[in-house]
Amino acid sequence: MKNTMAEDTKKALITVLxxxxxxxxxxxxxxxxxxxxxxxxxxxxxxxxxxxxxSYNPDGTYGILxxxxxxxxxxxGKTPFGTFRRxxxxxxxxxxxxxxxxxxCFIPGLMTEPIRELVGIICFTGGIALFLQLVxxxxxxxxxxxxSGIFRHLTIACGLVYVMDIIFGFVTLFSGITTDQENxxxxxxxxxxxxxxxxxxxxxxxxxHREFTGTRYHCPGASETQKKELNGFFFFLRDASVSTTTxxxxxxxxxxxxxxxxxxxxxxxxxxxxxxxQFGLLMVIMAxxxxxxxxxxxxxxxRSWPLILVGLVIVAIGIxxxxxxxxxxxxxxxxxxxxxxxxxxxxxxRLAPKLQKLKCRNQAKTACMSxxxxxxxxTIVLLRLMTIIFGINVLVTGLIPEIIVLITLFLLxxxxxxxxxxxxxxxxxxxxxxxx
Numbered sequence: 001m002k003n004t005m006a007e008d009t010k011k012a013l014i015t016v017l018x019x020x021x022x023x024x025x026x027x028x029x030x031x032x033x034x035x036x037x038x039x040x041x042x043x044x045x046x047x048x049x050x051x052x053x054x055s056y057n058p059d060g061t062y063g064i065l066x067x068x069x070x071x072x073x074x075x076x077g078k079t080p081f082g083t084f085r086r087x088x089x090x091x092x093x094x095x096x097x098x099x100x101x102x103x104x105c106f107i108p109g110l111m112t113e114p115i116r117e118l119v120g121i122i123c124f125t126g127g128i129a130l131f132l133q134l135v136x137x138x139x140x141x142x143x144x145x146x147x148s149g150i151f152r153h154l155t156i157a158c159g160l161v162y163v164m165d166i167i168f169g170f171v172t173l174f175s176g177i178t179t180d181q182e183n184x185x186x187x188x189x190x191x192x193x194x195x196x197x198x199x200x201x202x203x204x205x206x207x208x209h210r211e212f213t214g215t216r217y218h219c220p221g222a223s224e225t226q227k228k229e230l231n232g233f234f235f236f237l238r239d240a241s242v243s244t245t246t247x248x249x250x251x252x253x254x255x256x257x258x259x260x261x262x263x264x265x266x267x268x269x270x271x272x273x274x275x276x277x278q279f280g281l282l283m284v285i286m287a288x289x290x291x292x293x294x295x296x297x298x299x300x301x302x303r304s305w306p307l308i309l310v311g312l313v314i315v316a317i318g319i320x321x322x323x324x325x326x327x328x329x330x331x332x333x334x335x336x337x338x339x340x341x342x343x344x345x346x347x348x349x350r351l352a353p354k355l356q357k358l359k360c361r362n363q364a365k366t367a368c369m370s371x372x373x374x375x376x377x378x379t380i381v382l383l384r385l386m387t388i389i390f391g392i393n394v395l396v397t398g399l400i401p402e403i404i405v406l407i408t409l410f411l412l413x414x415x416x417x418x419x420x421x422x423x424x425x426x427x428x429x430x431x432x433x434x435x436x
Contacts, residue, residue, distance in 0.1 A: 025308060026205050027244060029198045030291040031072045034284070036194030037312065038065060038319050039168075043187030045323055050180030059104040059112050060277035060322035062119045062172075066101030067281060069122070070094040071288060074247045080126030080165075082133055091247060095254055102255050105277035105322060106262055116172060124169025131162040150203045157197040164190040245293060246423045252285065253416030260409035267402060279336050279394070280321030286339065287314035297342035333394055340391030347384040351377070376422045383415040 025033075042061065049056045072078050073094035077086030084090055104115040134141050134155075141159070144151040168190055171178050178186070259278065266273040289295040290311035294303040314335075321332055389408045393400045400408075 025202060025291070025303065027075060027292045028078070029202045029205070030288065031068070031076075031078075032194050032198035032201065033312065034068055034288065034291075034315055036191045036198065037316050038068065038191070039187045039194060040191030041316060041319055042323060043184045043189075043191060045320070046180055046184035046187065049324075050184070054324050055326060057108055057274060057277060057323060057325045059108045059110070059115060060274060060280065060325070062115045063101040063104030063277065064281055064284060064319060064322040065119055066104070066115070067098050068284070070098035070101065071248070071251070071285075073097070074251065075244050075292075080122050081129045095251060098251055099254065099258060102258055102281065103262070105281045106259065106274060107266075107271050108274045108277070108325075109272060116175065120169050120173025122169070123165050124173055127162050127165030127167075127169055130165065131159070134158055134162060150200060154197075154200040154204060157193065157200045160193040161190075161197050164193050242420075242424045245295075246420050248285070248289060248293075249416050249423065250420035253413045253418075253420060255281070255285075255413070256409050256416060257413030260406055260413060263406055263409065267406075274325060275333075276321045276325040279332060280318040283318030283321070283332070283336060284315055287311045287318060290314065297339050298346055337391045337393075337395035340387050340394065342391075344384045344386075344388035344391060347387070348381070351381060351384070372422065372425060376419075376426070379415055379418050379422060383412070383419060386412045386415060 045054060048054045069080060071094075074086075074091045077084050077090060079090070079094075100111075100115070100118070104111055141155050144155040164186070167186055171183055171186060262271070262273075265271045288311075291303070291308060294300050294307065296307070317332060317335070386408055389400065389404075390412060393405050393408070
């Protein structure tokens with residue numbers, strides 16, 4: 001009876017989250033919403049931080065912002081200085097930026113001033129560059145203003161975001177020039193501008209039925225011959241023609257390996273460690289997967305509006321944990337642990353028919369899977385097992401020996417990177433029929 005009720009509850013939850021009206025949010029709009037949540041939450045919390053009611057982790061705050069910036073760069077080719085062709089060198093640069101942000105999140109106090117100054121320089125100079133492109137260099141503002149309707153809103157929204165980007169970068173770079181209350185107002189205003197821009201872009205996307213989440217961005221004005229020469233000249237200049245799923249999986253691999261490496265000096269007592277920022281960072285990345293791809297612990301589904309809302313709430317929880325340490329870490333760890341346990345367990349259950357089919361083929365001595373698909377299947381099985389172990393360790397700290405935890409993290413990182421490599425070799429991963 002209990003099993004039947006649990007199954008009915010699960011089906012009802014899936015129905016509510018996935019069978020409501022589908023969302024058509026593009027990846028660019030999703031990232032802008034995440035930026036908006038970050039700025040709005042940071043501004044609101046700053047009032048209580050300045051009064052001493054809440055503790056504050058500046059490393060985690062600026063670190064998670066760098067990671068979000070890097071996600072925008074590696075998935076869409078959009079940088080703080082403009083949109084560029086999404087080459088491998090751009091992807092690698094974005095991953096390096098994510099590494100810096102991850103270290104800042106994990107090790108508080110290690111690079112407090114450098115990370116703040118880096119964010120300030122990026123936002124201040126990037127805002128100036130974007131505003132000049134809008135008004136002078138590419139003259140997009142003049143073209144958009146000549147069209148009535150949403151394009152005028154888009155011009156205003158872009159201008160506001162770029163100006164607020166300059167102001168945010170300036171007050172971040174020159175801390176102390178404004179009070180905390182003034183900074184809070186600036187951050188809240190910045191967040192509202194992000195929401196306004198996200199609304200404008202979504203309206204434009206709906207009108208023209210085009211996606212702003214394309215996986216390839218080309219050099220403005222470059223001919224096809226020049227693009228081919230760039231692609232053939234040097235690997236790092238080639239287009240990174242990989243899916244959003246692949247680059248996010250690659251980033252997860254880098255983060256888990258970095259996590260394992262940093263745990264060695266942490267375990268020896270040589271470095272401090274912030275569990276709140278670490279798990280908050282992972283929650284934000286997982287939530288972006290929900291928002292952008294519809295990937296949940298129960299599987300991959302159409303992005304309904306309830307599912308989008310759940311993803312935004314998880315983003316807010318992760319960002320909150322990076323900014324304010326200690327307050328919600330207890331039940332956030334439960335959420336992250338359960339998330340990983342369900343992801344690993346459901347993933348293995350969904351793979352069971354494939355494994356059974358493969359076993360029958362071997363017994364009947366009929367044609368088996370290709371070597372690439374076999375490698376993909378093995379990688380995903382191992383990844384699901386490691387995910388379950390990681391989830392257990394998060395839920396019950398100390399149950400698994402530290403050396404096993406360290407090995408698990410290394411294996412998770414390696415398996416994520418291996419999965420990204422295999423997916424990059426397969427044109428479309430869904431053709432394999434293997435759930436990723």
